[in-house]
Amino acid sequence: MVRAGRGPREAVAARARRRLVDLVRFARARCALYRDLYRGVRDTDFPLESLPPVTRADLEGRFDAWVADPEAGRKSVEAFVADEAALGRLYLDRYLVFATSGTAGRPFVFLHDRAAARVYLALLAVRRLPSLAGLEVARSLAREGGRAATVVTTGGHFASSVIEALARRLLPRLAARNRVFSLFAPLPDLVRELEAFRPAVLGSYATVLFVLAGERAAGRLRIRPGLVLSGAERLSPEARAQIEAAFGCPVRDTYAASEFPGIAFDCRAGRLHVNADWVILEAVDAAGRPVPPGVPSHTTLLTNLANRVAPLIRYDLGDSVTFCPDPCPCKSPLPAVRVEGRRDEVLSLAGAAGEATPLFPLVLATVMEATPGLRAYQVIRRGPARLLLRLEEAPGHDRSAVCAEAVRRLRAYLASQGLGEAAVEVAKERPRREERGGKLRQFFAEG
Numbered sequence: 001m002v003r004a005g006r007g008p009r010e011a012v013a014a015r016a017r018r019r020l021v022d023l024v025r026f027a028r029a030r031c032a033l034y035r036d037l038y039r040g041v042r043d044t045d046f047p048l049e050s051l052p053p054v055t056r057a058d059l060e061g062r063f064d065a066w067v068a069d070p071e072a073g074r075k076s077v078e079a080f081v082a083d084e085a086a087l088g089r090l091y092l093d094r095y096l097v098f099a100t101s102g103t104a105g106r107p108f109v110f111l112h113d114r115a116a117a118r119v120y121l122a123l124l125a126v127r128r129l130p131s132l133a134g135l136e137v138a139r140s141l142a143r144e145g146g147r148a149a150t151v152v153t154t155g156g157h158f159a160s161s162v163i164e165a166l167a168r169r170l171l172p173r174l175a176a177r178n179r180v181f182s183l184f185a186p187l188p189d190l191v192r193e194l195e196a197f198r199p200a201v202l203g204s205y206a207t208v209l210f211v212l213a214g215e216r217a218a219g220r221l222r223i224r225p226g227l228v229l230s231g232a233e234r235l236s237p238e239a240r241a242q243i244e245a246a247f248g249c250p251v252r253d254t255y256a257a258s259e260f261p262g263i264a265f266d267c268r269a270g271r272l273h274v275n276a277d278w279v280i281l282e283a284v285d286a287a288g289r290p291v292p293p294g295v296p297s298h299t300t301l302l303t304n305l306a307n308r309v310a311p312l313i314r315y316d317l318g319d320s321v322t323f324c325p326d327p328c329p330c331k332s333p334l335p336a337v338r339v340e341g342r343r344d345e346v347l348s349l350a351g352a353a354g355e356a357t358p359l360f361p362l363v364l365a366t367v368m369e370a371t372p373g374l375r376a377y378q379v380i381r382r383g384p385a386r387l388l389l390r391l392e393e394a395p396g397h398d399r400s401a402v403c404a405e406a407v408r409r410l411r412a413y414l415a416s417q418g419l420g421e422a423a424v425e426v427a428k429e430r431p432r433r434e435e436r437g438g439k440l441r442q443f444f445a446e447g
């Protein structure tokens with residue numbers, strides 16, 4: 001890994017190619033889904049583009065044919081993630097499971113084997129941690145007792161919660177200094193708790209960090225972290241600058257997903273470098289054709305070269321990325337990308353006393369996507385105390401029951417944030433895709 005990180009570019013690509021050939025051979029031999037899909041593909045000298053892409057729906061529909069271990073199955077893994085007490089344990093004593101909120105109220109899960117977990121950890125150790133250590137960070141760590149705060153959505157086997165729980169079990173002394181703060185808490189409570197904890201390192205999603213930076217700038221939050229870590233959402237240069245200015249420390253970014261926890265790490269020049277020896281990212285247009293560097297893609301195909309148990313080969317990630325056309329000043333041989341990602345907004349409603357109360361996209365997504373039978377949705381802010389929902393039920397589900405349940409869940413969440421008075425209405429029309437790109441924006445203000 002160290003050698004590959006020094007280049008040249010061609011050597012990185014050659015490593016990836018060798019791993020791809022091995023992975024495809026394995027997937028054809030052990031997963032019925034890929035055996036069927038690759039029937040017309042050559043054995044070893046196939047071009048990457050000749051492998052048909054897969055979507056989440058393809059994998060969801062044939063879960064047991066996708067997974068390479070016959071002992072692992074859809075039913076038992078769903079039971080595993082339904083058990084909160086299993087957080088931090090390995091499924092079948094050998095697999096990491098990252099759940100995402102999925103569709104129609106059923107979670108979707110990604111299994112990762114031990115060899116893959118070793119690769120993810122090594123990438124962190126070799127390519128992430130050394131680039132974070134600086135004098136300022138060390139000073140702050142010493143001043144604040146090395147405490148780290150992670151502010152995330154909780155209450156499920158989400159990747160961040162799973163990793164935290166595992167660390168707590170395997171590295172208890174280190175984990176004792178790290179505390180998880182739930183985004184389900186109202187903002188004033190979260191601010192108060194962070195204030196009392198005084199973290200040296202603050203980690204969260206870009207939208208949350210942006211709001212916390214606002215609290216810091218307004219003087220309501222007075223923590224002095226030496227390092228802010230952003231992940232899971234797109235961090236724009238403007239947001240990065242404002243967060244850095246508010247906290248007076250560097251912000252570092254990771255492109256992470258349940259499909260591959262460390263797709264790219266940013267360098268000191270602020271660019272995200274893809275760990276291209278272990279994960280292949282392809283920027284493609286709506287027809288699946290490659291788009292050149294400098295052009296934002298319609299979606300991105302991801303191939304995880306580290307994991308065998310549930311192979312992801314040319315998997316449609318749904319993100320829009322742009323490969324940087326010019327070389328990075330840091331001279332890394334790893335290609336750099338800009339993640340366009342989701343274009344969701346932090347909706348802000350007025351509380352009982354008129355105070356602005358933020359609703360974070362990832363938290364709203366967790367609330368909405370747990371609704372049984374809900375296939376697609378949009379949450380639209382129509383005024384300081386009014387939300388409009390566009391909902392679509394999954395086939396075979398009763399529309400009025402699904403809508404009522406979605407409204408009930410959203411209202412309960414709003415009440416927990418002191419927004420019990422806000423109006424929630426269901427529109428007659430179904431969720432509408434944007435004309436450009438065809439993506440579903442889930443949270444936005446209108447009117």
Ligand SMILES: [Zn+2]
Nearest residue numbers: 267271328330
């Ligand atoms: Zn760079």
